[in-house]
Amino acid sequence: MRTKKWLQTGLAVVMASALLIVGCSNGNNAGGKNSESGGENSEVSTEPVTFTYFGFGANKDTMASDTTIGKKLQEQTGVDWKMEYVVGDGSTKSGVMIAGGDYPDVISPVGELAKLLDAGAYIPLNDLIEKYGPNIKRVYGDYMNKITNEDGNIYILPFTANVNGYLSPPDPSSTFWMQRRVLKEFGYPEVKTLDQYFDLIEKxxxxxxxxxxxxxxxxxxxxxxxxxxxxxxxxxxxxxxxPNEGGVLVDMESHEAKLYQGTEDEKRWLAKLNEMNGKGLVDPETFTANKDQYLAKLTSGRVLGYVNYSWQINDATNNLRSAGNDDLRYVALPIVFDEGIKDAYVDPPSFVNNRGLGISVSAKDPVRIIKYFDNLLTDENQKLVEWGIEGETYTKNAEGRMVMNEEQLTNRNDNDFKRKFGFAYFDYEWPRYGDNSVYDDGNAHVPFNQPEVAAINYTEGDKTLLKAYNLKTFSDFYAEPVERPWYPAWSIEKEPGSPEQLFSQRAGDLQQKYYPRMVLAAPGQFEKVWNEYLAEYNKLDAKSYEEFMTNKVKARVEGKW
Incomplete structure (x- = not known):
C-alpha cells in the first residue's frame, strides 16, 4: 500500500510566496485552514440569491439546494445554484454560447476552455482573489504560476491543487478492464500483455x-x-x-515529445482490434452506440473486456457493485504490448491547469461568487463535499481517523444516493483540494484514498481476487509511478486557430474517419486502409507540432507553466 507523500517544491513556491505576501495581513488570517473570506468587505452576505452553473461534463441537471451538500452551503452563504450540464456535443454547445454572447454565471469548460477563453467568456479573477480569497490563496498558492495565463490573469480555479503533499491511492486503475468471471474460469492467470488479454477473452x-x-x-x-x-x-x-500524456510520448531524459499517431505502436493496436473483430470479439456498435447504450451493455454483464478510464464509467461500475454479483464486475489490469515493458498507469504527482471553474462575463455578482468559492475551500467544507456529515455518512474512530461502516459505504457507492446527497455534484467540478491531498490531522481528503475505508470497501469477491494474486490492494497490480515534472502534457493548451490547434483537429479528424474503417475492415484489408490513413496523416506538419510540445514540456520542467 502506498502512503508516500510527494511535496510540491521549486519555482512555483517561490513565485507564489512573492505574489501572495500582499493582502495576507490586516488580521484576515489568510493562511488559516478555516479562515473566513477576508480582505476588503469581508462581511459575507447571506441574502438569498440563485446563480447559474454550467458544466461540460456528464451529469443530471439539478438545483444545488435539492441536495444535502448544496443546502448546507446555501445555509452558510445564502447562495443556491441552478446546475445544468451539456447534452450532446460540447463543441456545439460552446459555439452556441459564444455566438449568443450570453453565458451562465460560472462555467466548468472541460475541453472547451481554450475556445471560451479566446472568445473572452471569462473574467480575470486576480483582484477578486486578492480582496476576497484567503482560502483560495492558501490552496492555490504553490500553483499560482501554473494557473496564471501569459497575459498575467487567472481565469479558472483548477480541481487538482494538492494540499499537504501527495497521497497515492490504494486502488488506481488502468484503462483495460476484464470481467472477473473470465479470470476465475481459468484459475486467475497472469494477464500482462495485449495478446494474453485477448487470448483469455477469446477462450x-x-x-x-x-x-x-x-x-x-x-x-x-x-x-x-x-x-x-x-x-x-x-x-x-x-x-x-x-502514462496519459494525450497525443505524445515524452522521453524521461531528453524531454522530447514524440507523437505516437502514425507509428508502429498505433498500427499494432489497431491491427489487433481488426484481428479480434475478424473473430467476432469486438462490439459491432463500438463506433455508433451512444453513451447510455454503452453503459447499459457494461451493466448487463454481457461484456467480457473493455477499455475506458474509470471516471468515464462510474455509473456502470457503481450499478454493478450494487447488484451484488462480483463475478460480473470488472478488474482493471496493467496491460502492455510486451512482457518487458513497465506499465505506467498510476499517475505521478500532477497538476492539471486547463480543467477548472471560472466566472463568466455575464455573471451578476462576481464578488458574491468568489466568496462562495472561498468558503468552499475551508477544511470543514472540503470534508463536507468529500466525506459528508459526521455521524451520518462517516464516523471517527478512537484515533481520530475518518472511517465508514458497510451501510455508509454502500450509500457512497450508490449513484442515486450520491446525487441526492450531492457528492455527485460537489466532489469534483468546483474549486477543491486535489484528490491526493491530506488534512493536517493525517486523514485523506478522498475517502477511498483512506486505507481504512479502502479495506472495508472490499467485497468478498474483491478479497478472493486479491488473495488469488497474492496482493494486498489493487494498486499492487501496478508499477510505482515515476515523477514527471511536466505531467500531464495533454493539459498544454493550444491557442484556437494556431498551427498546433489546427494540427490536433485535423489529425483527430483523420482518426475518427479511419479508425472505424481499420478496425472493422474485412480480413486482409487492414494494411490497405492503414496505408491510406498514413498517407493522409503524413500530409500534416507533425514535426512542428512535436517541436511545440517539446518546448512546452521543457518549459514546464524549468517551472514555466
Missing part, C-alpha cells in the same frame, strides 16, 4: 457464447462521440508503457 467467449440468453460481447469500448474518441486513440500510449 471464454468460445466456451460461453451467451449469457442469460444473449450473445456475449468479447470486447467493447466507447468511441461513439468526438468528445470521447480519445478512449480508443489513447491506448497505444498506455500499451507502450507511458
Amino acid at each position: 471464454y467467449q468460445a466456451k460461453y457464447p451467451k449469457v442469460d440468453g444473449k450473445d456475449t460481447i468479447g470486447f467493447a469500448t466507447f468511441a461513439g462521440t468526438a468528445g470521447e474518441f480519445f478512449t480508443i486513440t489513447n491506448q497505444p500510449m498506455h500499451l507502450a508503457g507511458y
